[in-house]
Amino acid sequence: MPKKKSKQKWSQDVTDKSDAMDLKGGVFKQPSAKKIADSLKTSAEHSDRRRASPFQSAMSMLNFYINRAGKQLSKSRLATLDRAKDELRKDFSKEPKR
Numbered sequence: 001m002p003k004k005k006s007k008q009k010w011s012q013d014v015t016d017k018s019d020a021m022d023l024k025g026g027v028f029k030q031p032s033a034k035k036i037a038d039s040l041k042t043s044a045e046h047s048d049r050r051r052a053s054p055f056q057s058a059m060s061m062l063n064f065y066i067n068r069a070g071k072q073l074s075k076s077r078l079a080t081l082d083r084a085k086d087e088l089r090k091d092f093s094k095e096p097k098r
């Protein structure tokens with residue numbers, strides 16, 4: 001018997017039911033990489049749903065969003081999100097990747 005297709009994507013299920021931290025609404029739609037990074041940092045530091053360090057949790061959420069949005073992101077939006085990674089590293093006093 002064929003498996004019934006779910007209307008909800010697995011990524012939404014992960015977002016809803018996982019131990020991922022709670023994010024402020026629209027965090028990834030903010031125009032500034034610094035604002036995105038600051039919001040992720042704040043959420044990671046205040047979350048009691050995370051299992052990893054605040055830095056790892058924040059970076060994972062940013063990468064998860066980038067990977068799930070995929071080809072739907074414009075080049076300029078992807079560039080902003082990549083700059084947010086660098087800002088996040090700065091916020092947590094980590095070495096920037098280059």
